[in-house]
Amino acid sequence: MTDIPSQLTTELPPAWQPAAVEAELYQRWVDSGYFRADPRSPEPPFCIVIPPPNVTGSLHMGHALEHSIMDALTRRRRMQGFETLWLPGMDHAGIATQNVVERELAGEGLSRHDLGREAFVERVWRWKAESGGMILNQMRRLGDGVDWSRERFTMDAGLSRAVQTIFKRLFEDGLIYRAERIINWCPRCHTALSDIEVEHSEDEGELISIRYGDGEVSIVVATTRAETMLGDTAVAVHPDDERYRHLVGTEVVLPLTGRRIPVVADDHVDPAFGTGAVKVTPAHDPNDFEIGRRHGLPALTIMDERGVITAHGPFEGLDRFEARPAVVAALREQGRIVAEKRPYLHSVGHCSRCDTVVEPRLSLQWFVKVAPLAKAAGDAVRDGRTTIHPADLAKRYFDWVDNMHDWCISRQLWWGHRIPVWYGPNDKVMCVGPDEEPPEGEDWHQDPDVLDTWFSSALWPFSTLGWPERTADLDRFYPNSVLVTGYDILFFWVVRMMMFGLYAMDDVQPFDHVYLHGLIRDASGKKMSKSRNNVIDPLDWLDRYGADATRFTLARGATPGGDMALSEEWAAGSRNFCNKLWNASRFALMNGATVARPLPERDALTDADRWILDRTDALVSEVDTQFEDYQFARLCDALYHFTWDEFCDWYLELAKVQIAAGGERAEATRAVLGHVLDTLLRLLHPLVPFVTEVLWLSLTGKESLVVADWPAVRGAAPDAEAARRIEGVQRLVTEIRRFRSDQGLKPGQRVAARLSGMDGAGLAGHEPAVSTLVRLEPPGESFASSASVEVSLPGGTVTVELDLSGTVDVAAERRRLAKDLAAAEKELAQTEAKLGNPQFADRAPAGVVAKIKARRELAVAEIQRITARLEALAGSGS
């Protein structure tokens, strides 16, 4: 066991200073091995694997949120006695990382081709060792209780083995195939992109109509990509379109090329759009590719991988964006342009990494056949093996799995898992598993492409635990308990993990629960982005407000699937909360709060003691409920209000009176304070681990709150009578304070007063507490009542007379009474209207009727009281 940090043994300073202790505390936790999981433990397992951040990434608010939630879930389970594993790691992030290193090379005037593949990949590894994974260090600042001994990287040996293993298995099951398809191609990155790596935006273009053919046999088509006409191999019309029926089966001349192309009939064509005739470019458009397949049309590739025209003729060698106006100009010269529509807004795909306009391109790629895998992924959620929180997002999940296209998994990059397929003579193809030797000989070569990054991410829930080996970790911690991630990657990541998890692990789901958090926005609800310059850096908050305040702020805004607007005030509020907890604890400790003595018997407890103990029990249940439901915002709210309103504002104030009484009463109070504080710190620990740890060590002198037990409800039935009396005291105190404030009394000014009716209201014995809380002095010899307030309580009315010695503000009191009277009369009218409605009496539940009746009685009493008081004031003549 390590020594308790020096700061913690000395007296607690008057404010919580996170910067002074966070790093030291975190190191203690790690050194003590609290975060290390033991697969051989007999306790029930709880496991979360971290959504692996990109190796190029650094901590942003989204991570901070996600991690706060994962840490809270894991810490609570640990305290509950589960064998917990929170596994950290990183993703190699294929395109993103390759781009970073290529940019670095460009600074040296080099390209990856100058280095060659092997040297380039080596360079990326070196980059990773030097500057990658900054985020892992930043996680320590947050206090993430991860098992550092199990850190993983998607490109490390074990995970690469998993990738090869599943590839081979899918290959042999016929679920991976190679095909020539139109894929999304980035002419800048020189690689295929999957659907999800393409971002659509409404861009300005030009829709031009071109006349194909000549004389009698001509037809007008429209396009936004004029240059692709060089690759046209047909014109298509709808089979039922009367206008063109006579042309189907004939040929028209394709301008600029002189080639003759057929007119075909195809259902895909919408006769209502444009002229109802479509140019068909099978090699450069996905729809056209399908039309071409149906009609046996040739696919003519007219562009290379850089987007440069390769078709022989005047346009050869031009970039696609240079060729477009050149082609249009040439057509215009020939009088072929029938119409131009500009600007024409239409949806254009962009590379999500570099924003280059995506070019559909015909090429040979590897695909995963998703239908059977997606079906299984849908079923696992449908039959409840995996639960999605919030439940409404399951609908979107089903939409996705039910309509998924085959997944293009090959990427023309160098950084990533190389496709384990070898090609030999006579079109021989061989898939090589992890323990197999690749085929020998000059005439065999490996596929040059690597796999989509998401391919290895999809294995993360089990590859990190040692799969394909049957390890103790895998046995113990699969399926994972919860996946915590943003709803924005439900589709491309969660679905893929579900597919591969079920496939690799004999139909066992990768996780029991999926918790989807929302997106972080700025104070005005805008998405945070560097270009908008509204990014809040969590490291800045960690420096200025501390880890606990940052975490609490994020947890407080976390509703399932709900976005959250963040602003500075929230962080300050959370910092204040931590400080409130700090000072409340400090007060309790200074007054001898202790957990060394058991709670006194019920008879030795006051109403206030019983009330706060019952409230504490209620809090424990509430916190458990909200935790199980992933309702972090409500959870934080409950803890915040208990701490601030119930514990600090009421119980601590009442406890001061009890401690001042001395003797047994004081001793009992110290035990109650100790119990409540102990419970509260345990409940808060998963959310705000640092401040609670320091305070708890001071309170208990034990080793660490990290491994303390999670609180349980005491099991005693709540004392409803005590609660009613304390609520009476609260109401009375609040009314007297209001009265004092209305009278213009300073809060601290002591004033002589006479309380009457306390016994009748059931508040016998609470006079000292009330008097202390509202600064009342006992009435002396010369007491002269000059102002009074009557407070209607459920048990009866309490009258408070004050000796204000001439400071009475009768006008102010009249105003206040008039206002109260109006409110009471409105209340009376409302309740009577309701009760007077026969249908209400018939149909409303008895409890509701009783409540309304009680409200009416209180209103009547209030009106009588106010009226009497107003008469008295009038009688006094002032």
Place this chain on the structure above:
RNA sequence: GGGCGCAUAGCUCAGCGGAAGAGCACUCGGUUUACACCCGAGCGGUCGCAGGUUCGAGUCCUGCUGCGCCCACCA
């Protein structure tokens, strides 16, 4: 083009069939020996609009308006 979500106090949001809530902001008053990162009191809302269901509707239904998000191969 399809699908989903949101509109409640100045701001950010909770409430989802039985008296309009919280935090922050704002106003007033405070050396109240735990805390000014605080304490006390207060101001502030025909719950987007229009209909409907119900004894009763921010709360359920329909339509409208305004935002936002996701998906998409209309040239």
